[in-house]
Amino acid sequence: MSEVVENPRGGCVLAGINSVLGAIDRVCPIYHAGPGCCMQSTASDQGQSGNKSSCFVSSVSIPSTNMLEREVVFGGTQKLQSTIQGAIDIIDADAYFVLTGCTAGIIGDDIESITDQFKEEGHQVYPIDTPGFAGDSNLGYEVVWNTMINQVVEEPLKKEENLVNLFGIIPYHEPFWSGNLEEISRLLKKLGLKVNTFFTEHQNMEHIRTSSQAALNIILHPWIFKGPARKFEERFAVPSIRYPGLPIGASDTKRFLLMVGEALNLDDRLVNQVIEEEDDYVYHYLAQSIGTLSWKRFAVAADAGTALGITRYLANDYSFTPVLVVITEPIFRQEDKERIIAELTNLEYARPPKVVFASDQYEINKVLMEEEDLSLIIGSSNEEEVSSLKEVQFIVAAFPIKDRLIFNRAYAGYRGSLTLIEDLYDNL
Amino acid sequence: MIETYSGIRESRPNRYNDLGSTGDAAEEDFRTGCLKKADRSFAQGLQCQQINSMAALMSLEDSVFIAHAPQGCVGCTSMAVDQYRVGQAHRGVKHSKNPRIIVSNLDQNNVIFGGESKLRKAVEEAVKRYQPKLIFVLASCASGIIGDDIDAIVKDIQESTQALVIPIHCEGFKSKICASGFDAAFISINKYILKQEKIKKQEGLINLFAPVSISYADQVEMERMLSLLDLKVNYIPFYSSLEKIKEIPSAQASTSICKVFADEFMKALYEDYDIPYSHTVMPIGVRNTDIWFRGIASVVGKEKEAEEIIQREHERILPLVESIKNRLKGKRVFICGGTGRSFAAAALIDDFGMELVGLETPTYDEDAQADIEYLNTIHPNFVIDIANMQPFEQVNLVKKLKPDVFIGVPEWAAKLGIPTTHVLDMKRPTMGYDGLLFLGNKIADQLENPGFNIKLSQHIKLPYKDSWYEEDAFKYIIGGN
Numbered sequence: 001m002s003e004v005v006e007n008p009r010g011g012c013v014l015a016g017i018n019s020v021l022g023a024i025d026r027v028c029p030i031y032h033a034g035p036g037c038c039m040q041s042t043a044s045d046q047g048q049s050g051n052k053s054s055c056f057v058s059s060v061s062i063p064s065t066n067m068l069e070r071e072v073v074f075g076g077t078q079k080l081q082s083t084i085q086g087a088i089d090i091i092d093a094d095a096y097f098v099l100t101g102c103t104a105g106i107i108g109d110d111i112e113s114i115t116d117q118f119k120e121e122g123h124q125v126y127p128i129d130t131p132g133f134a135g136d137s138n139l140g141y142e143v144v145w146n147t148m149i150n151q152v153v154e155e156p157l158k159k160e161e162n163l164v165n166l167f168g169i170i171p172y173h174e175p176f177w178s179g180n181l182e183e184i185s186r187l188l189k190k191l192g193l194k195v196n197t198f199f200t201e202h203q204n205m206e207h208i209r210t211s212s213q214a215a216l217n218i219i220l221h222p223w224i225f226k227g228p229a230r231k232f233e234e235r236f237a238v239p240s241i242r243y244p245g246l247p248i249g250a251s252d253t254k255r256f257l258l259m260v261g262e263a264l265n266l267d268d269r270l271v272n273q274v275i276e277e278e279d280d281y282v283y284h285y286l287a288q289s290i291g292t293l294s295w296k297r298f299a300v301a302a303d304a305g306t307a308l309g310i311t312r313y314l315a316n317d318y319s320f321t322p323v324l325v326v327i328t329e330p331i332f333r334q335e336d337k338e339r340i341i342a343e344l345t346n347l348e349y350a351r352p353p354k355v356v357f358a359s360d361q362y363e364i365n366k367v368l369m370e371e372e373d374l375s376l377i378i379g380s381s382n383e384e385e386v387s388s389l390k391e392v393q394f395i396v397a398a399f400p401i402k403d404r405l406i407f408n409r410a411y412a413g414y415r416g417s418l419t420l421i422e423d424l425y426d427n428l
Numbered sequence: 429m430i431e432t433y434s435g436i437r438e439s440r441p442n443r444y445n446d447l448g449s450t451g452d453a454a455e456e457d458f459r460t461g462c463l464k465k466a467d468r469s470f471a472q473g474l475q476c477q478q479i480n481s482m483a484a485l486m487s488l489e490d491s492v493f494i495a496h497a498p499q500g501c502v503g504c505t506s507m508a509v510d511q512y513r514v515g516q517a518h519r520g521v522k523h524s525k526n527p528r529i530i531v532s533n534l535d536q537n538n539v540i541f542g543g544e545s546k547l548r549k550a551v552e553e554a555v556k557r558y559q560p561k562l563i564f565v566l567a568s569c570a571s572g573i574i575g576d577d578i579d580a581i582v583k584d585i586q587e588s589t590q591a592l593v594i595p596i597h598c599e600g601f602k603s604k605i606c607a608s609g610f611d612a613a614f615i616s617i618n619k620y621i622l623k624q625e626k627i628k629k630q631e632g633l634i635n636l637f638a639p640v641s642i643s644y645a646d647q648v649e650m651e652r653m654l655s656l657l658d659l660k661v662n663y664i665p666f667y668s669s670l671e672k673i674k675e676i677p678s679a680q681a682s683t684s685i686c687k688v689f690a691d692e693f694m695k696a697l698y699e700d701y702d703i704p705y706s707h708t709v710m711p712i713g714v715r716n717t718d719i720w721f722r723g724i725a726s727v728v729g730k731e732k733e734a735e736e737i738i739q740r741e742h743e744r745i746l747p748l749v750e751s752i753k754n755r756l757k758g759k760r761v762f763i764c765g766g767t768g769r770s771f772a773a774a775a776l777i778d779d780f781g782m783e784l785v786g787l788e789t790p791t792y793d794e795d796a797q798a799d800i801e802y803l804n805t806i807h808p809n810f811v812i813d814i815a816n817m818q819p820f821e822q823v824n825l826v827k828k829l830k831p832d833v834f835i836g837v838p839e840w841a842a843k844l845g846i847p848t849t850h851v852l853d854m855k856r857p858t859m860g861y862d863g864l865l866f867l868g869n870k871i872a873d874q875l876e877n878p879g880f881n882i883k884l885s886q887h888i889k890l891p892y893k894d895s896w897y898e899e900d901a902f903k904y905i906i907g908g909n
Binding site for chain 2: 045068102
């Protein structure tokens with residue numbers, strides 16, 4: 001199913017799984033994999049997420065069986081057993097997840113029989129038998145949630161009507177994940193909600209275990225999480241709403257908050273009051289710098305969630321001209337592509353941009369190069385080359401990011417939209 | 429008859445990757461043949477050799493790099509890509525390029541039915557897109573285990589391809605020592621580009637082999653030093669090209685900036701093209717820079733000139749080193765690094781009168797023995813951990829040894845509140861006489877102002893249980909004695 005690709009954005013499914021687990025407090029992945037997989041998978045996702053990595057264990061700190069020729073020939077379950085035992089003995093984690101690399105997948109080591117032994121002894125050791133070659137980092141996000149639903153999330157003892165689960169912002173695979181989750185969470189809290197982000201505020205396995213008590217799943221992404229959402233609904237009766245991509249700026253975030261309000265039957269007055277306060281906050285700033293950024297004809301090359309958010313915001317609220325949007329992750333379902341195109345076609349005043357789906361760097365460069373009348377490119381570190389050749393303004397605002405340091409910077413929501421405008425300022 | 433070297437560093441005799449010992453004991457055990465191969469029953473992740481093969485070549489001009497692998501196996505190229513972009517900026521390139529990396533993206537189907545068609549497609553795309561002069565095809569664990577015969581596929585493709593298509597056997601599972609990946613790359617360069625053809629010698633031309641981790645400032649310093657001996661440098665393979673690679677056999681001599689980079693290749697160049705070489709140390713610190721410089725000078729018969737230059741450089745540098753020494757004298761140091769850097773750092777600290785209490789380095793072999801013999805004459809009783817990183821062992825040792833400063837990857841020791849510094853700076857100077865001053869001032873400044881690490885350690889806990897720090901750091905090393 002996967003295709004030959006130049007400069008892929010992100011790693012294999014293992015990289016995606018590792019990134020998600022690395023963002024949960026006190027969770028330790030254990031690799032049953034080749035000697036380089038810990039480093040490769042961390043470097044591909046966390047390493048390109050604005051130069052930060054998991055606070056707990058990452059890269060060469062991750063326990064690993066480092067499978068060599070001997071394990072390839074004779075199997076590596078014995079090595080796995082002593083590696084899990086060592087991890088339990090020395091690493092102070094709340095849970096351990098055993099991941100399989102290509103080597104373990106191809107030779108067919110039965111990891112579940114090993115993890116079962118540890119489970120029987122009362123240890124929180126969970127198998128995720130999805131070898132690297134099974135897919136890319138985006139799939140990893142869904143694999144983790146499917147694992148959680150199947151093995152970790154408990155039947156709800158009660159329902160909490162003001163509790164929501166936030167999905168769709170992928171840790172590290174989205175360099176601004178942390179700041180974006182904080183901003184979205186801040187807004188939802190103003191609506192009186194309790195928010196499971198799972199990855200901020202030291203949220204941990206306990207939040208995952210009890211996530212079945214939530215009243216609503218909010219998916220902030222145009223296509224990911226379809227399968228897990230259905231499972232959540234079937235198993236735990238938690239319904240989902242999907243907001244297609246990152247809400248950025250006053251109009252977009254208002255639309256998001258109204259959608260949440262409607263799904264949860266929140267008090268209209270409260271929702272409108274929050275929207276008014278936040279509108280006032282951003283416009284009070286925007287009004288202090290009118291005309292400082294010149295008119296731009298822009299292109300975005302980014303993952304769908306980021307591309308939709310940035311395009312809607314700059315077109316609808318900032319009166320820039322959207323010319324071209326390149327969606328850079330492979331998207332397999334036609335319905336998802338249509339949803340994305342619909343969002344980009346349905347702009348308030350602006351004429352719709354050209355939309356291209358391309359994951360291959362050569363093709364991405366080619367469509368950007370061919371677009372003649374551009375004055376701004378918003379993309380990843382990979383688009384620096386084409387922007388330089390075209391000699392147009394360029395900002396790095398999407399994965400992969402290797403030439404910026406990103407901690408809690410957010411582009412989402414009300415406050416994030418101001419940061420995006422700050423970053424777009426160009427004194428040249 | 430010389431046996432063909434496989435590129436797997438473990439295949440050389442008396443080379444050990446898993447050992448916990450002290451300087452004295454290790455020296456003695458190695459000498460008496462008492463060291464044995466061991467393993468770790470628990471370990472943390474390593475660096476695979478494919479990472480090194482990729483990184484070594486990635487700045488070559490007019491080249492495309494094809495990883496015959498699932499998508500994840502180009503993860504670590506992100507570091508080399510960044511290094512390449514920054515390297516271009518330092519070299520004044522106006523429009524920095526991305527390296528052209530194509531992954532064949534082996535998936536579930538290919539694992540069962542083979543990935544040949546995808547490899548062919550990748551090469552086709554490489555040619556169509558970039559008309560490169562060189563196409564490297566890098567093997568992976570997956571391609572190796574499923575048995576894709578990349579040599580045969582490449583041979584067939586080569587018949588209809590103008591670019592040189594070069595397979596590199598860097599399957600990760602074949603070696604625990606990531607430096608094997610350097611050897612795999614050079615073996616292929618010799619086999620597919622140089623092809624045993626002897627060409628006209630160029631008097632005064634030196635092959636200077638340098639890995640990705642060498643900053644532009646360091647390249648300039650090395651070239652400056654060699655130019656003092658009237659030598660011209662062919663800097664390989666970083667920022668070089670097919671043309672420069674083809675010039676390798678015309679050199680008068682070879683040397684390398686790193687102990688485990690091109691050491692085997694230089695042997696092959698001697699055997700195949702009569703090029704003498706100097707394999708010494710990494711030129712960090714006064715002692716090592718002297719050794720490195722004398723090494724190459726003696727190969728080209730310029731010992732006398734070298735001594736005069738060393739004398740001059742010492743007159744210039746040593747008074748300045750003395751002022752740094754006053755700030756660092758007597759400080760206790762723990763060092764962790766790759767083979768070249770760790771021993772170089774250990775020698776460096778002697779310039780500043782510092783004391784070695786712990787040394788972590790990936791491999792123990794004859795080369796290491798020479799360094800350890802020297803270190804044992806200066807530093808009594810330091811601990812040796814033969815480990816490729818293994819931060820769990822490192823933090824255990826660092827916490828017990830309580831050094832005044834840690835030299836190496838700072839991530840873990842910093843969380844223990846120990847002042848940290850590094851001799852691996854891929855973007856700034858480290859090497860030669862000039863690099864020494866930058867480095868010395870950096871170490872002294874960081875040691876004198878440790879506020880960040882101290883405060884960090886008050887808020888951040890490493891992931892290990894308190895009980896781990898009470899245990900023997902080498903508990904999980906099994907076998908060996």
